[in-house]
Amino acid sequence: xxxxxxFRTLADPTRRAVFERLCRREMSVxxxxxxxxxxxxxxxxxxxxxxxxxxxxxxxxxxxxxxxAQPQALGPLVDWVDRYRLFWPERLExxxxxxxxxxx
Amino acid sequence: xxxxxxFRTLADPTRRAVFERLCRREMSVxxxxxxxxxxxxxxxxxxxxxxxxxxxxxxxxxxxxxxxAQPQALGPLVDWVDRYRLFWPERLExxxxxxxxxxx
DNA sequence: CAGTCGAATAAGCGGTGGCTTATATTTGAG
DNA sequence: CTCAAATATAAGCCACCGCTTATTCGACTG
Numbered sequence: 001x002x003x004x005x006x007f008r009t010l011a012d013p014t015r016r017a018v019f020e021r022l023c024r025r026e027m028s029v030x031x032x033x034x035x036x037x038x039x040x041x042x043x044x045x046x047x048x049x050x051x052x053x054x055x056x057x058x059x060x061x062x063x064x065x066x067x068x069a070q071p072q073a074l075g076p077l078v079d080w081v082d083r084y085r086l087f088w089p090e091r092l093e094x095x096x097x098x099x100x101x102x103x104x
Numbered sequence: 105x106x107x108x109x110x111f112r113t114l115a116d117p118t119r120r121a122v123f124e125r126l127c128r129r130e131m132s133v134x135x136x137x138x139x140x141x142x143x144x145x146x147x148x149x150x151x152x153x154x155x156x157x158x159x160x161x162x163x164x165x166x167x168x169x170x171x172x173a174q175p176q177a178l179g180p181l182v183d184w185v186d187r188y189r190l191f192w193p194e195r196l197e198x199x200x201x202x203x204x205x206x207x208x
Numbered sequence: 209c210a211g212t213c214g215a216a217t218a219a220g221c222g223g224t225g226g227c228t229t230a231t232a233t234t235t236g237a238g
Numbered sequence: 239c240t241c242a243a244a245t246a247t248a249a250g251c252c253a254c255c256g257c258t259t260a261t262t263c264g265a266c267t268g
Contacts, residue, residue, distance in 0.1 A: 011115035012226075023191050029245060042227055044246055049225095063235040063244045071192040074185070078195060081178070081185045087127050088175040091182060116256075133215060146257055148216055153255095167214045167265045 006077050009053040014038065015046045019055055019069055026059070026068040110181050113157040118142065119150045123159055126173040133169055 010016050018032060033043045047067055050056035054073040059066045085091055114120050118140065125131065125139060137147045151171055154160040158177040163170045189195055 005115075005117070007111075007117075007120065008115045011109075011112045013109070013111075014226085016111065020188070023188060030243090038226090039228065040245075041229085041247080045226075048246085063233095065245060069191065071188060071195075074188060074192065075195075078185055078189060078192075081182055084124070084127060084175060084178060085182060087173065088178065088182075118256085134213095142256090143258065144215070145217080145259085149256075152216085169215060 006053050006055065006073060006075075007080075009049055009055060010077070012046075014042075015049060018043070018046050019050055022050075022056055022067055022069040023071065026066050028064050028066050032067070110157050110159065110177060110179075111184075113153055113159060114181070116150075118146075119153060122147070122150050123154055123173055126154075126160055126171055127175065130163070130170050130172040133171070136171070 010019065014036065017036070021027065021032065021035060029040065029043055029047065032047075033040050036043065047056060047058075051058065055070060056067050057070050059068070114123065121140070122136060125136065133144065133147055133151065136151075137144050140147065151160060151162075155162065159174060160171050161174050163172070
């Protein structure tokens, strides 16, 4: 079942951390697991949840499964935040500065 | 216990909707309840959760309790989204346009 | 004062979420 | 061919969540 609620999927801190790591670079399950104090099945389950929300995709290679983040899936969350950011004007300034710093 | 996880608090769709309404304008509990197909205690419980996350504040007046959103509490969420927005370059353009459109 | 209204709390219940251990499945290694 | 490694799935456990109804509490009204 694709497109499960992104909010709920990212609500869990561990799962959020998994997503964050996969934003940096593609990783295998075992590699991922090394960073967390939970079992391998737990990791696989988090990955399944993230995959269900489209936040992550899988690339199989032999017996390895490499995962990487799919930030486009953040769409609904980004939209929501952008909408409610408007209720917080001071914050807009800060964001504009961030953007300005980004283009060389 | 203040500063409970904002992600988890906003993960529930009903609670998120409550927050959204309170972003528009201050409302009493009864007024809020009118917009949802759930009981008054359920509303109060959602409000307690939102208050626990600092997302909402209360103004008492007689036997009425008026609530309004406190968008600053979105801080952690906004920061997070802004950080991971960077992994999605196309989106950055869109955001810049939104910002541009905002200052006439 | 008695009665009522707005709201919060208590208590309980079904469902779900995240974790575990155990097991299955696929694939590479020797 | 056999075994071990990498991952997924199954099953069960317990805590928590969102809801309900019942009750309580405080404040206005008559």
